[in-house]
Amino acid sequence: MSKGSDFMRKGLVVSLLSAGILLAGCQAVNTTSGGSVGVERKQYMFSMLSPDEVNKMYAQSYQQTLGEASSKGLLDKSSADARRVQAIANRLIAQAPKFRPDAAQWNWEVNVIKSDELNANCGPGGKIIVYTGLIDQLNLNDAEIAAVVGHEIAHALREHSREAMSKAYGVQMARSGAGALLGLGQDSMALADTVVNYAMTLPNSRANENEADLIGLELSARAGYDPNAAITLWNKMSKASEGAPPEFMSTHPASASRIASLQAAIPKVMPLYQAAAKP
Numbered sequence: 684m685s686k687g688s689d690f691m692r693k694g695l696v697v698s699l700l701s702a703g704i705l706l707a708g709c710q711a712v713n714t715t716s717g718g719s720v721g722v723e724r725k726q727y728m729f730s731m732l733s734p735d736e737v738n739k740m741y742a743q744s745y746q747q748t749l750g751e752a753s754s755k756g757l758l759d760k761s762s763a764d765a766r767r768v769q770a771i772a773n774r775l776i777a778q779a780p781k782f783r784p785d786a787a788q789w790n791w792e793v794n795v796i797k798s799d800e801l802n803a804n805c806g807p808g809g810k811i812i813v814y815t816g817l818i819d820q821l822n823l824n825d826a827e828i829a830a831v832v833g834h835e836i837a838h839a840l841r842e843h844s845r846e847a848m849s850k851a852y853g854v855q856m857a858r859s860g861a862g863a864l865l866g867l868g869q870d871s872m873a874l875a876d877t878v879v880n881y882a883m884t885l886p887n888s889r890a891n892e893n894e895a896d897l898i899g900l901e902l903s904a905r906a907g908y909d910p911n912a913a914i915t916l917w918n919k920m921s922k923a924s925e926g927a928p929p930e931f932m933s934t935h936p937a938s939a940s941r942i943a944s945l946q947a948a949i950p951k952v953m954p955l956y957q958a959a960a961k962p
């Protein structure tokens with residue numbers, strides 16, 4: 684047997700083993716139903732990583748962010764911005780069960796932090812943080828705030844964090860072999876650390892970004908916010924990224940293809956907006 688084919692066979696065995704481990708550890712799940720925008724991509728989640736576990740993993744960094752803001756007096760609960768964000772987010776949250784009924788039981792939280800930062804996020808399980816810089820510097824109207832918060836809520840509904848962590852687990856498992864799958868023993872903490880760090884620092888894939896755009900667009904429309912605001916929002920984002928782009932824009936490029944894909948989806952959600960906007 685030539686060296687080459689031996690190498691290939693070993694490679695095949697390794698990749699079959701890895702695939703086997705991945706298949707054994709992963710299950711296909713439907714986080715959300717398609718909605719009018721038709722987000723139907725099948726997702727694979729690592730079965731040992733439950734949504735509760737991901738929420739617990741996220742809680743630490745979430746509480747830290749809130750604690751730091753609170754100790755500096757930057758947790759904004761009563762300004763006009765804060766009240767606007769609360770009202771808009773609550774209308775979007777009320778529509779979340781249309782995509783996944785269990786979202787009605789989530790412990791949603793809406794926080795506003797006073798900061799120049801142009802940023803917003805919705806962590807696993809519905810933990811929303813909006814930074815006032817985003818609203819003030821881009822001079823966002825209510826429908827534009829709905830567009831960005833709806834986008835972030837959509838990431839949480841699709842469980843993109845758990846999906847990224849699942850992928851990271853898969854990679855680690857394949858590297859460390861089948862034993863790790865059975866045990867998860869003393870190395871499990873180190874493994875969890877690696878996985879969380881990997882998944883949390885990873886920018887969302889373009890596919891995930893597109894899903895969040897589409898589901899966010901439908902949430903906004905159902906909540907009675909003009910979906911065309913998604914276009915003006917990303918145009919403002921695009922302008923703001925000239926020069927030194929803020930961090931949010933490095934993970935959320937306001938590209939022509941993003942805007943084109945949103946534009947193409949607006950007719951699908953327009954009837955929902957018109958129905959919701961009727962008195």
Ligand SMILES: [Zn+2]
Nearest residue numbers: 887892895935
């Ligand atoms: Zn995003």
